[in-house]
Amino acid sequence: MRYVFLIVIGGAGTAVLLWLGFWQLDRLEWKEAVLHEIEARISDAPKGLPAQPDPETDRYLPVSASGMLGEDEIHVLVSAKVFGPGYRVIRAFETGGRRVMVDLGVIPTSEKARARRAEGPLTVTGNLHWPDEIDAFTPPPDGAANIWFARDVPALAARLGTEPILIVAQSSAPPVAGIIPFPVDTSGIPNDHLGYAVTWFGMAAVWLFMTGLFVYRGRRHVV
Numbered sequence: 001m002r003y004v005f006l007i008v009i010g011g012a013g014t015a016v017l018l019w020l021g022f023w024q025l026d027r028l029e030w031k032e033a034v035l036h037e038i039e040a041r042i043s044d045a046p047k048g049l050p051a052q053p054d055p056e057t058d059r060y061l062p063v064s065a066s067g068m069l070g071e072d073e074i075h076v077l078v079s080a081k082v083f084g085p086g087y088r089v090i091r092a093f094e095t096g097g098r099r100v101m102v103d104l105g106v107i108p109t110s111e112k113a114r115a116r117r118a119e120g121p122l123t124v125t126g127n128l129h130w131p132d133e134i135d136a137f138t139p140p141p142d143g144a145a146n147i148w149f150a151r152d153v154p155a156l157a158a159r160l161g162t163e164p165i166l167i168v169a170q171s172s173a174p175p176v177a178g179i180i181p182f183p184v185d186t187s188g189i190p191n192d193h194l195g196y197a198v199t200w201f202g203m204a205a206v207w208l209f210m211t212g213l214f215v216y217r218g219r220r221h222v223v
Helices: 002-042 153-160 193-222
Strands: 062-080 084-095 098-108 121-128 166-173
Touching (some): 098 153
Antiparallel strands (some): 062 084, 062 121, 084 098
16 A cells, blocks of 8 residues: 555656646747747837837837937946947937937947937948846936946936837948947747756656555565
8 A cells, every 4th residue: 555655656756747847838938939939029020110009919020110318327237248348329309200219239338438420311221129138126317427237217218308109220321430239139038848848757757656665665675
């Protein structure tokens, strides 16, 4: 009877862990489809700036707009493998009688003190974005040093006096000297489901092995 109990518990535990692993594989398939859809949307043909873009339905929408950059710029601390630590340069952008924001790209930290980096008319092609970069550990911006630690679109808009709309540039014409474009992509969207699946399958294997070991040792002890 004792062995039956061990086998039942071991089998039930293994079944649950295997179910969790296969569930994560289903989630992986779903997430890959979502990422594929986002990538296709990002690379679609650009459109004009919507009259009232929605942060949910218009996220990643490719747009193109022409206008003039505002005088002030905000620096958002960022780091990437391509260029290391730097600052995103975000400025107001007056286009079609509206005032929105444009994320022009990244400058090295050593270039932070340089004067404004673009003058005159500019055409920006990029994607609308409302980044989700704020959590409980995000420090408040350092206003005196003009260092922000996340692209908080409503707060940035209040600081620059714009609509809460951010265009993340893929390119600009003419190009803005000294700024490396850092366009929207899916690399920052987590997709850990394969790792979770491997973990659950590994735990199932361990659970099954331990169950077999307990049964085997118990039988030897009885003999």
